[in-house]
Amino acid sequence: MAYIAVDLGGTNIRAARCAEDGRILARAQTPTRPEEGVEAVIARIIGAIEAVWTDEEPVEAIGVGAPGPLDPQTGVVLTAPNLGWENVPLADRLRERFRVPCFVGNDANLAALGEWKYGAGRGHEHLVYLTISTGIGGGVITHGVLLEGAHGLGAELGHIVLEAREGPRCGCGRTGCLEALASGTAIARMAREAWARGEPVPWPDPSAVTAADVAEAATQGDPVAAVIMDRAAFYLGVGIASFWHIFNPTLIILGGGVMKTGDWFLEKIRAYARDRAMTSDYITPIVRAALGDDVGVLGALAYAQMRLPLSKAL
Template structure:
């Protein structure tokens, strides 16, 4: 039986795995990306990771790959990737097909995480869902009628750049007040640092030995769990903005489920509580009826599982 190879290309790590036709994992590896080595260097690392999980009989049905950045999933071209210096219009799919001699499919990492949660995780059996990953940035993906929705140019599903505060802080995308600019990990840490600098007291100051630059969303979550008021407020505010975005998405798509993952979502109820409250506060009952908001189920391998689903779909199985 032919197997599938899944690859998840990140700014710091490349993960690769081999799955049987029954979608059971047979091998897995991860290597540092060494992004500073540029496009050729990273492609060499991808090749090495894939060779490590390649089956001895060489029978591979397809390769699926999750890659960062805005990319053209139809042609498998990465337009650019903030965490991968030098990556500009890299024809990743063609390179995979030429290098390994099998069909290859490439998708945006957040979109494929949505597909992974839909096929194997929190969204199993749900036809319409929106996935959000809250970490260094905010990414997402939309599944409509059981299929990944990417829009005509393959750039859709970018829920992190929905505006939730029209005159809000600048976002890396060039706009202002995007969800990512007010509710991502760095945005949460920035808000806390600004409040402390303006005179608010917080246990976070001691937690980072007085060096405010060391405050990240992780420290904020830990402090919040230990009862720190400022940290709790910061998560509450992020949860509020996420809730605001969900209400817009409910009007637009009327999904049955929101799946929320990413490192910041590990804050649990301290983040999900205000998300639920905001949705209850703002969305009409008829929209809220039948919609669930659930934490992601798949953890670190979500990108691999999404890439697996993409590969299976790509060859029509």
């Protein structure tokens, strides 16, 4: 028996045919091109699935990780700004085409599930996962169960508010979210702000600077970049200390493009988190994610494996 797993991103759609033990048997990838509209993107998702589908072995189910907010019970993507989607019944569309069960979950939640089952979180029944990239997403496993909340909107860890009065505006419309203070987008914004203040930034075109540029400059010893990265690490550490206190996990896993920065950045995050832990009893390891670019599809696989028995019981 096999599963089909799909990672729906704003830039690329990844699909994989997976064995039950997590082995990836076949892969396909295609550009998302959301500007071409909902139907074009769904057609590309179907095409990617068809590219890895085989009639030689039965497919148990399809799992899809998608940006949200979404309703995991109905598989409807409620709103996905980076795709331009609103109220898209993705699960129904894929079930109609492939005639197998289809489950759609929040991509960050599914990444947490994938790391728990197949990656850095194996052996832990309580963990918190953060993906630090363009935005900041999160996922929580407690007692070996994915926390989704009453309507599938749980574990929006990037939107805990750390600077309610003076913080920058977040993409969600609120002020001072962790995402607005420490994501890749926030790091690039802070670099542009430093340039606007007249600080001696090392980038020839600050309007095009990326978080990777800032991290590289900090690694090379640039003082402006170092201050920016330290500020991001500070807020990540503060957020993680809060997650320790709220969820009492045995492990914190950090993934996403920003975490490709050197070990010095991870050490800063650890230090700031430790400084803000209520007692040493809360302090647990903070580690990098292990699955890399496969976290999306393996999370979708784990989600389909989790949901399928529950659906059969109904």
